[in-house]
Amino acid sequence: MLTSPPLTLNTVHLKDILSPKDLRHLSVPELAVIAQDIRETIVNTVAQTGGHLAPSLGVVELTLALHYVFNTPKDKLIWDVGHQCYAHKLITGRQGQFPTLRQYKGMSGFPKFNESEYDALETGHAGTSISAALGMSLAKDLKGDPNRVIAVIGDGSMTTGMAFEALNQAGHLDKNLIVILNDNEMSISPNVGALSSFLNRRMTGKTISQIRNHIAARLREMPGIGDNILGFLKKSEENFKCFFTPGMLFEALKFYYVGPIPGHELNDLIPTLENVRDNLDGPVLVHVLTTKGKGYKPAEDNPGNYHGVGPFDLKTGAPLPTGESISYTKVFGDTMIKLAKADHRVVAISAAMPAGTGLSGFAKEFPDRFFDVGIAEQHAVTFAAGLALEGILPVVAIYSSFFQRSLDQIIHDVCLPNLPVTLAIDRGGIVGDDGPTHHGVFDISFLRFIPNLNFMAPKDEEELQHMLHTAIFHHAPCAVRYPRGVGEGVPLARELKRLEIGKGEVLREGKDVLLLPVGNRVYPALRAAEGLAKVGIEATVINPRFIKPMDGDLIASWAEQTGRVITIEDNVRQGGWGSAVLELLSARHLFHLKTMILAHPDHFIEHGPQKTLWKDSGLDSPAIISAAMELMKKG
Numbered sequence: 001m002l003t004s005p006p007l008t009l010n011t012v013h014l015k016d017i018l019s020p021k022d023l024r025h026l027s028v029p030e031l032a033v034i035a036q037d038i039r040e041t042i043v044n045t046v047a048q049t050g051g052h053l054a055p056s057l058g059v060v061e062l063t064l065a066l067h068y069v070f071n072t073p074k075d076k077l078i079w080d081v082g083h084q085c086y087a088h089k090l091i092t093g094r095q096g097q098f099p100t101l102r103q104y105k106g107m108s109g110f111p112k113f114n115e116s117e118y119d120a121l122e123t124g125h126a127g128t129s130i131s132a133a134l135g136m137s138l139a140k141d142l143k144g145d146p147n148r149v150i151a152v153i154g155d156g157s158m159t160t161g162m163a164f165e166a167l168n169q170a171g172h173l174d175k176n177l178i179v180i181l182n183d184n185e186m187s188i189s190p191n192v193g194a195l196s197s198f199l200n201r202r203m204t205g206k207t208i209s210q211i212r213n214h215i216a217a218r219l220r221e222m223p224g225i226g227d228n229i230l231g232f233l234k235k236s237e238e239n240f241k242c243f244f245t246p247g248m249l250f251e252a253l254k255f256y257y258v259g260p261i262p263g264h265e266l267n268d269l270i271p272t273l274e275n276v277r278d279n280l281d282g283p284v285l286v287h288v289l290t291t292k293g294k295g296y297k298p299a300e301d302n303p304g305n306y307h308g309v310g311p312f313d314l315k316t317g318a319p320l321p322t323g324e325s326i327s328y329t330k331v332f333g334d335t336m337i338k339l340a341k342a343d344h345r346v347v348a349i350s351a352a353m354p355a356g357t358g359l360s361g362f363a364k365e366f367p368d369r370f371f372d373v374g375i376a377e378q379h380a381v382t383f384a385a386g387l388a389l390e391g392i393l394p395v396v397a398i399y400s401s402f403f404q405r406s407l408d409q410i411i412h413d414v415c416l417p418n419l420p421v422t423l424a425i426d427r428g429g430i431v432g433d434d435g436p437t438h439h440g441v442f443d444i445s446f447l448r449f450i451p452n453l454n455f456m457a458p459k460d461e462e463e464l465q466h467m468l469h470t471a472i473f474h475h476a477p478c479a480v481r482y483p484r485g486v487g488e489g490v491p492l493a494r495e496l497k498r499l500e501i502g503k504g505e506v507l508r509e510g511k512d513v514l515l516l517p518v519g520n521r522v523y524p525a526l527r528a529a530e531g532l533a534k535v536g537i538e539a540t541v542i543n544p545r546f547i548k549p550m551d552g553d554l555i556a557s558w559a560e561q562t563g564r565v566i567t568i569e570d571n572v573r574q575g576g577w578g579s580a581v582l583e584l585l586s587a588r589h590l591f592h593l594k595t596m597i598l599a600h601p602d603h604f605i606e607h608g609p610q611k612t613l614w615k616d617s618g619l620d621s622p623a624i625i626s627a628a629m630e631l632m633k634k635g
Contacts, residue, residue, distance in 0.1 A: 013037055017091050020067035020118075028266045031068065035060045035266075038087045039295040041098065046086075047314045049101045050433060051109050054293035054306040055154070056086035058184050058263075062152070062288055063087040065269035066180070069277055070150060076120040076136055080129035080153035080163075082110035082437075083308070084182070085119075092118040102433040104608035110437060120149075124437020125402065126375045127160025129153050130179055134170045137177045148277065152180040156352055159374030164253075170283045171254030178276060179285045183260065184292040184303070250285045259287025264294060304355055308434075325489040328482045329426055331461040333358030335468050336395065338496070340366050345393045346472060349384055351377045357397040357426050377402050381409035381421070388419040393472050397424040400440025400481070401431075407446055415452045415477045422471040428457070428481035429520060429570030430600075430614060435607030440484075441600050444518075445575035447479055448548050454478045454501060455547040457519030461487030463545070469496040481547075483520040483570065485610060502549035506558070510538030513628050514558045517568040518544055518577045521619060525568055528624035537632060547577060555581065556588045564631050566596045568624060570614070573599035594634055596627055 012030045014037035017023060023031065038060050046053045064087070066077055072092075079085045089107070090098060093116060100106025111119035121132050133151035140147060157163060158181065170177050247257030258276060261268050269288070276284050292307075293299025298317025299306035311320045340346040340362065347369040354360050354372055363370040373380045377398055384394035398406075403425055414421045427440045447455055454476060458464040464482050471478035507522070508529050517525035522543050529539040540558050544550055559565045565585070567578035578597030585593060600617045614620045618627070 014041060014090065015095065017095075019093055020072050020091055023064060023068050023091065026068075028270065031061075031064050031266055034091075035064060036295075038064075038090055041090060041095075042086050043296050043314065045098055045101055046309065047312050048099075049103060050308075050310040051086070051102055052083035052308050053296070054299045054303040055081075055084035057294050057296055057299060058290045058292040058303075059084045059152070059182060060087045060294065061264045061266055061269060062180070062182065062290065063091070065266060065273055066150060066152070067091060069270060069273040070148060073118045073120070074147045076133070076147070076149045077118070078121045078129045078133050078136075078149065078151045079111055079123065080151065080157045081126045082121075082123040084152075084154070085111050088118070089116070092116050102435075102607055104612055105606075108435055108607060109433065110435065122437075124434070125405075126157040127153075127162040129157070130163050130166035130170065130177075133179070134166055134173075134175075134177055137175055138173070141175055148176065148178060150178040150180060152182055155181065155183045156375055159352065159376055161376060161378065167250070167253045167255065167285075174254065174282050176281055177283045179255070179283070181259070181285055181287045182263065182290055183287060184290045247285075247287065250287075255283045255285040256280055257285050257287065259285075260289045261287070263288040263290035308356075325486040326461060326492075327358075327486050328461055328464060328484070329356075329358035331358075331464050331487065331492065332397070332424060332426070332468065332482065333361050335465045335496070336362050337365055339469060339472060340369060343393065343473075344369075345391065347371065347387060347392055347394050349373060349380050349394055349396045351375055351380045351398050351402065353397075353399065356399070357424070359397055377405040378409050381406040381423075382413040384421045385409075385413040385417070385419050388414075388421050389417075393420060393422070395422040395424055395468075395472060397426060399427040399438070400425050400429075400443045401427065401438050403443060404446065410447070410453075410477075411450055415450045418452045418476060420472075420475045421477055422468070423477075423479040424468070425479055425481040427484040429483045430605065430610050430617075431484045432610045432613070433607050436604040439605050440481075441570065441572050441605065443479075443481060444547060444569060444571040444577055445579075448577075448580055449575075450477075452477050453548065455481070456499075456545060457481045457547055458545075459488075459519065459522035459543045460490050462490045462492050465493060466497050466499055467545075470499045470501070473498065474501065481519060488523055499545065502546050502551055504542050504544040504546065504551035504554050506540065506554070507543050508539065508541040510540045510562070512538045512562060513540070513564040513566060513631060514555075514562045515539050515541045515566050515568065515624065515628070516544060516555065516577075516581055517541070518547060518570075520570055521568040524614075524619070524621045525624055527621040528628070531621065531625045532628055535629070537628060539628060544577075547580065550580060550584065552584050552588070555584060556590065559585060559593055560590060563592075564594045564628075566598060566624065566627055566631060568598045568619060570619060571599055572602065573597055574602060594631055596631055598624065598627055 012033050014034055042056055097107040102109045110124045113122055129151040133149045137149040250257045261272055292303035336348055348359050348362050350357055350359050350372045352375045354363050380396050384396045387394045425443055428443055429440055431438045456467045458467050467480045471480050515525045525541050529541050532539050567581050569577040576599055578599055598618055
């Protein structure tokens with residue numbers, strides 16, 4: 001591994017840090033210089049590439065302190081979600097790759113095993129860190145490995161039930177585990193912060209820990225009264241700490257609570273973490289207060305707007321103009337406001353993503369009818385079921401990749417009792433730069449098998465309005481799947497209409513081949529049909545509208561007329577739209593037809609521009625043309 005010579009305050013800079021080893025002989029002022037360099041690098045790079053700006057700016061000092069104190073990579077550092085890992089990547093040998101952040105075939109915006117031995121867990125969803133860290137810690141214990149495992153989890157991720165399930169087991173097992181709670185929401189006054197920092201440096205120090213352990217051991221030797229005295233002293237210590245700190249909950253889960261401590265003060269972070277490392281055994285939670293977006297004023301002022309950003313102007317922080325059409329997410333949000341104005345029963349539910357799902361305007365317009373449940377997708381769905389049972393019309397807006405977490409609730413709590421809950425599935429299909437943890441390419445496969453669920457996918461932003469209107473007032477479970485990004489630029493209807501359930505539409509007629517695209521693949525299929533016509537191949541193009549129930553009569557009729565069927569979907573091949581069509585043709589005994597399924601292959605799709613990834617998977621217009629010509633050659 002590359003190393004660098006000892007550094008001085010006059011020469012130290014980020015470019016000199018080739019690995020965390022280079023940090024460990026620096027002074028705190030020298031680390032502060034590195035922190036400034038890291039922030040400048042992150043801001044300058046993300047302004048060009050886009051990315052998760054505010055989360056990464058908020059943990060710069062914490063990242064430095066963790067790598068400074070712990071012997072990474074032997075000590076394992078796990079980042080919950082992983083979108084705050086930019087500083088981590090910059091000091092673990094990836095400065096040269098950092099300009100390719102989130103670019104096609106470049107560096108991922110999340111931890112990746114194939115990038116570095118310092119990335120201990122591949123992640124992209126919230127709430128997984130403590131469970132994984134506990135498993136790794138127990139494995140080390142079983143192997144006799146003395147190295148530590150540290151999970152860094154944000155206060156937002158602490159809203160996940162999984163995080164508390166892991167905390168509960170960790171406290172019960174009483175094994176060594178360090179959890180860093182990165183809290184960028186709670187505030188603390190300067191005097192309380194100083195006192196709390198002082199208390200925790202002293203109460204985790206070696207002398208105090210030795211005295212505590214010595215007294216406890218002697219008291220346990222006293223028959224009859226020792227345990228009673230020990231219990232009283234323990235209770236007194238807890239009450240004293242909880243008077244100044246919010247640690248009661250974690251102490252109840254049998255964690256030793258440390259904090260809160262200021263997360264941008266290396267003079268506080270480093271000695272506290274050293275004391276935790278050297279003097280405390282069992283499960284420990286260190287509560288760290290940070291500022292999301294720290295060091296870049298636009299992100300500090302509006303951290304929610306800079307959680308995940310596209311390219312922006314460095315001076316103003318304003319997004320760079322794209323000149324593109326309105327996004328599907330914006331159309332969804334605007335349509336929700338229109339529907340809520342028309343019917344007071346319409347409510348909206350978000351799982352910690354009101355801006356990301358386009359519901360910020362709805363929340364402002366109807367604060368009493370908007371519910372942000374936190375990162376709790378399972379709860380969101382069953383909460384919606386409860387609302388529906390009392391006559392409310394709930395719409396649950398969640399990204400496709402996060403809806404995966406709530407499959408049981410969709411089946412058991414919504415579809416089994418046949419409740420009028422609408423699932424607004426944002427980011428259906430390839431999402432682009434966030435990569436495999438965020439691509440929504442599984443929802444057709446894991447939703448279409450559920451009884452009672454009506455499942456729609458609009459061909460454009462105009463049709464999305466009508467599908468949303470149809471779903472909300474159908475009085476049965478409905479899902480509407482729509483992609484990330486801009487629409488087709490079609491005019492939006494002023495009046496919303498109800499679509500007939502299970503009915504598709506023929507957009508183009510042809511005798512040679514039937515193209516069956518779904519959702520955002522309809523327009524590429526229409527362009528492909530135009531290209532095929534130039535070489536003498538006439539294609540029928542049907543917009544199915546409904547994945548379930550599909551328009552079986554319409555599809556089977558045209559399939560029989562053309563003799564050739566190609567399905568196209570922004571979803572995995574296994575169990576998706578193409579599989580549904582083949583099931584239909586089999587049920588109609590149309591075994592003689594020539595068929596082809598165009599979908600994503602059976603591997604995880606890496607990050608990159610949507611158009612590039614569709615091309616790679618054979619889902620753009622040229623690929624559809626090639627597939628049709630190949631099918632024609634088979635007679």
